[in-house]
Amino acid sequence: MKYTLLIVFLLSLNVQAQKIVSVSRILEVTSVSYNEDAKDIDFDTIPIPLKTLNPKIIFTNDQLQIIDSDTTYINLGGPSENIEDSVWIKSDWSEADLSGTLYYITYYQFKDRNYNEVVIMNAEDNLGYNYKLALLKMDIIPTASSVSSAAKKKSN
Amino acid sequence: MLSENSMSITRLAYDKITMISQDTMNLYLNEAPREFEDSIIVERIWYDAIDDHKSLMYVHLFYFKNTDKYLLRVVNQVTDKGGEYFLTPISQLNPVGKRKNK
Numbered sequence A: 001m002k003y004t005l006l007i008v009f010l011l012s013l014n015v016q017a018q019k020i021v022s023v024s025r026i027l028e029v030t031s032v033s034y035n036e037d038a039k040d041i042d043f044d045t046i047p048i049p050l051k052t053l054n055p056k057i058i059f060t061n062d063q064l065q066i067i068d069s070d071t072t073y074i075n076l077g078g079p080s081e082n083i084e085d086s087v088w089i090k091s092d093w094s095e096a097d098l099s100g101t102l103y104y105i106t107y108y109q110f111k112d113r114n115y116n117e118v119v120i121m122n123a124e125d126n127l128g129y130n131y132k133l134a135l136l137k138m139d140i141i142p143t144a145s146s147v148s149s150a151a152k153k154k155s156n
Numbered sequence B: 001m002l003s004e005n006s007m008s009i010t011r012l013a014y015d016k017i018t019m020i021s022q023d024t025m026n027l028y029l030n031e032a033p034r035e036f037e038d039s040i041i042v043e044r045i046w047y048d049a050i051d052d053h054k055s056l057m058y059v060h061l062f063y064f065k066n067t068d069k070y071l072l073r074v075v076n077q078v079t080d081k082g083g084e085y086f087l088t089p090i091s092q093l094n095p096v097g098k099r100k101n102k
Helices: A001-019 A144-155
Strands: A020-035 A040-043 A056-060 A062-070 A070-077 A079-085 A090-100 A101-110 A116-122 A128-137 B002-005 B008-014 B016-021 B021-030 B034-037 B041-051 B056-064 B069-076 B082-089
Touching: A020 A116, A056 A128, A062 A116, B008 B069
Parallel strands: none
Antiparallel strands: A020 A040, A020 A056, A020 A128, A056 A062, A062 A070, A070 A090, A079 A090, A090 A101, A101 A116, A116 A128, B002 B008, B002 B082, B008 B016, B016 B021, B021 B041, B034 B041, B041 B056, B056 B069, B069 B082
């Protein structure tokens, strides 16, 4: 009984820990590779076909989930290093992990475009993918309860 | 989950609208919608939605505050043809991430 309670408690902690930060529609995927000579990323221009019409990327506080028919889980491995300029907010994770392989992840949130991009690069072979993303908003369907709570907030 | 009549249902979600009436039609909402609200109505507009055949669609969702009912307008952007669906809520799930803790 004690162990059951402990397991339930630990599971509830895990659920609370994994908080969804954003959900985005995948608009396009292209291959990328790191060019050692130029010290920059080469972007392929030919899109890779998506498997479904409902592909998504979910950022949680500690994980990135790529959902397109199947789901790929990438553990972010720590907080991001953020750089902001006039064009974008760039977030870097340099210790991400996909099934024991080290990955670099860079998330670009563009200020003047209606899409974002995330580059996921295998640190061993310097190959990866660039995902063009449109941010989706959850809780967007109005309901009687959501409208009344919004009205209450306004009145306060 | 919302019902248009006793035989057909429409499921509204933030990323997909599913209309089930004999066959099933999906509308994939590819962006965050434009939002308008006044004292009577809440309006959401998706300009980049696609259907199962990848046809580009406009999707307008109107929520009438006084009657607690919806109007869904779906228009094919190429043909400018579409339909309007009047919907009555039959159940509303707790929004994602807002589950009540017991």
